[in-house]
Amino acid sequence: xxxxxxxxxxxxxxxxxxxxxxxxxxxxxxxxxxxxxxxxxxxxxxxxxxxxxxxxxxxxxxxxxxxxxxxxxxxxxxxxxxxxxxxxxxxxxxxxxxxxxxxxxxxxxxxxxxxxxxxxxxxxxxxxxxxxxxxxxxxxxxxxxxxxxxxxxxxxxxxxxxxxxxxxxxxxxxxxxxxxxxxxxxxxxxxxxxxxxxxxxxxxxxxxxxxxxxxxxxxxxxxxxxxx
Amino acid sequence: xxxxxxxxxxxxxxxxxxxxxxxxxxxxxxxxxxxxxxxxxxxxxxxxxxxxxxxxxxxxxxxxxxxxxxxxxxxxxxxxxxxxxxxxxxxxxxxxxxxxxxxxxxxxxxxxxxxxxxxxxxxxxxxxxxxxxxxxxxxxxxxxxxxxxxxxxxxxxxxxxxxxxxxxxxxxxxxxxxxxxxxxxxxxxxxxxxxxxxxxxxxxxxxxxxxxxxxxxxxxxxxxxxxx
DNA sequence: CGTGGCCTTGATAAAGTTCAAGAGCCGTGG
DNA sequence: CCACGGCTCTTGAACTTTATCAAGGCCACG
Numbered sequence: 005x006x007x008x009x010x011x012x013x014x015x016x017x018x019x020x021x022x023x024x025x026x027x028x029x030x031x032x033x034x035x036x037x038x039x040x041x042x043x044x045x046x047x048x049x050x051x052x053x054x055x056x057x058x059x060x061x062x063x064x065x066x067x068x069x070x071x072x073x074x075x076x077x078x079x080x081x082x083x084x085x086x087x088x089x090x091x092x093x094x095x096x097x098x099x100x101x102x103x104x105x106x107x108x109x110x111x112x113x114x115x116x117x118x119x120x121x122x123x124x125x126x127x128x129x130x131x132x133x134x135x136x137x138x139x140x141x142x143x144x145x146x147x148x149x150x151x152x153x154x155x156x157x158x159x160x161x162x163x164x165x166x167x168x169x170x171x172x173x174x175x176x177x178x179x180x181x182x183x184x185x186x187x188x189x190x191x192x193x194x195x196x197x198x199x200x201x202x203x204x205x206x207x208x209x210x211x212x213x214x215x216x217x218x219x220x221x222x223x224x225x226x227x228x229x230x231x232x
Numbered sequence: 233x234x235x236x237x238x239x240x241x242x243x244x245x246x247x248x249x250x251x252x253x254x255x256x257x258x259x260x261x262x263x264x265x266x267x268x269x270x271x272x273x274x275x276x277x278x279x280x281x282x283x284x285x286x287x288x289x290x291x292x293x294x295x296x297x298x299x300x301x302x303x304x305x306x307x308x309x310x311x312x313x314x315x316x317x318x319x320x321x322x323x324x325x326x327x328x329x330x331x332x333x334x335x336x337x338x339x340x341x342x343x344x345x346x347x348x349x350x351x352x353x354x355x356x357x358x359x360x361x362x363x364x365x366x367x368x369x370x371x372x373x374x375x376x377x378x379x380x381x382x383x384x385x386x387x388x389x390x391x392x393x394x395x396x397x398x399x400x401x402x403x404x405x406x407x408x409x410x411x412x413x414x415x416x417x418x419x420x421x422x423x424x425x426x427x428x429x430x431x432x433x434x435x436x437x438x439x440x441x442x443x444x445x446x447x448x449x450x451x452x453x454x455x456x457x458x459x460x
Numbered sequence: 461c462g463t464g465g466c467c468t469t470g471a472t473a474a475a476g477t478t479c480a481a482g483a484g485c486c487g488t489g490g
Numbered sequence: 491c492c493a494c495g496g497c498t499c500t501t502g503a504a505c506t507t508t509a510t511c512a513a514g515g516c517c518a519c520g
Contacts, residue, residue, distance in 0.1 A: 067377035068456035091362035096369040126354035133361040134319035140368040141324040147376050148415045149295035187376045194468050228296035
């Protein structure tokens with residue numbers, strides 16, 4: 005598969021004329037990152053953005069004591085690191101490849117030139133950023149307004165709805181990473197999972213398998229009507 | 233002062249041809265909100281965005297138990313409620329006028345038409361959204377990775393730097409609102425303020441006046457090197 | 461078969477919230 | 491002019507949630 009095909013397959017660039025796809029081909033930097041490799045760090049200067057072609061990337065913050073808060077996971081077709089492109093200054097968080105990943109890097113200036121000529125591209129980009137703001141709003145709500153069982157319930161419901169809608173869930177990240185995404189630590193997550201299992205809300209079916217037994221109960225936890 | 237002058241004064245519309253300012257005049261809805269009035273609610277359908285002309289607006293989330301988390305305060309020249317314009321769906325939070333405010337509302341479709349013809353406007357909008365993402369990233373970091381004294385210190389330092397840089401601060405919001413912005417409750421904020429005063433980090437000079445006595449100490453708290 | 465990563469469990473401690481009561485401030489109206 | 495009610499803010503004590511520290515279990519991989 006050619007580079008131009010990968011570019012044409014990126015949702016952000018759908019609806020862009022082939023001519024511009026070709027332009028992008030000439031400026032793109034094609035990179036491979038290994039598992040655990042840092043792509044950029046909080047505070048680094050950014051002069052372009054990234055798109056995941058294959059693999060997975062996590063975006064996160066770290067406290068001085070070493071605790072980390074994951075902001076996003078991004079997979080194929082998704083872009084990240086775009087804030088400095090439009091707002092200037094530095095990356096506001098770290099990016100790490102959590103498995104072997106192929107990443108395309110698009111330098112800022114050439115990209116801005118293309119956006120100037122393509123209103124539909126800029127609208128797509130505005131949509132991407134707006135959706136991201138929505139995600140952050142929900143994350144802030146979760147972290148600040150719910151306790152851990154509520155956040156976990158909301159995540160499980162989300163997983164179920166964004167997969168096949170069934171009750172059998174397969175975590176695509178480790179429990180340690182899930183803890184970080186939920187703004188807590190592995191010990192706490194582990195305790196709450198077993199408490200939920202004891203209350204027959206879920207059933208733990210192995211390392212990364214969770215079965216939802218009482219969806220309503222989870223919804224009540226997520227909305228704060230009920231405590232564990 | 234005419235409506236077109238107000239529109240021309242909005243930073244987002246700087247650099248836009250006068251012709252477009254005139255177009256905007258024909259679609260804008262000029263509104264006054266009283267103190268405490270709700271502008272829109274979390275989940276409402278959004279078909280346009282707002283710009284503060286005068287007064288102040290707070291954007292916030294509310295938990296089922298009634299605790300609120302403030303996401304932003306916006307003042308003259310700033311826009312809000314733009315997420316549904318580009319991402320579709322509903323407002324992700326509530327907006328309330330915290331004093332008598334004059335607000336311009338711009339309906340979505342007409343605005344999108346203008347953006348299509350004005351690359352520089354879309355770049356301005358991208359910059360606005362990117363800055364907002366940066367702000368949210370910092371808010372998440374604060375809430376999730378720092379404890380309340382750290383968040384408060386960071387806020388005080390921020391206030392001092394974004395005003396005149398002096399050590400005498402005047403809060404432009406009530407302590408209750410500040411607590412909500414910091415993701416805590418008034419009682420906790422009050423306790424921590426008096427603890428900081430006891431430790432000679434600050435001096436409480438009346439209802440809304442705080443004097444910074446030990447800026448370094450505050451910086452250490454904000455960065456987590458030190459605990460209260 | 462041992463080693464390292466990831467996960468679980470327990471005891472303990474810290475931070476923050478809740479509940480309750482009271483202080484200070486201010487505008488209104490008797 | 492002073493008393494009243496309604497605010498916001500403060501303080502105290504009990505309680506809840508979560509983090510920390512420490513130990514042990516499970517499993518895959520060499």
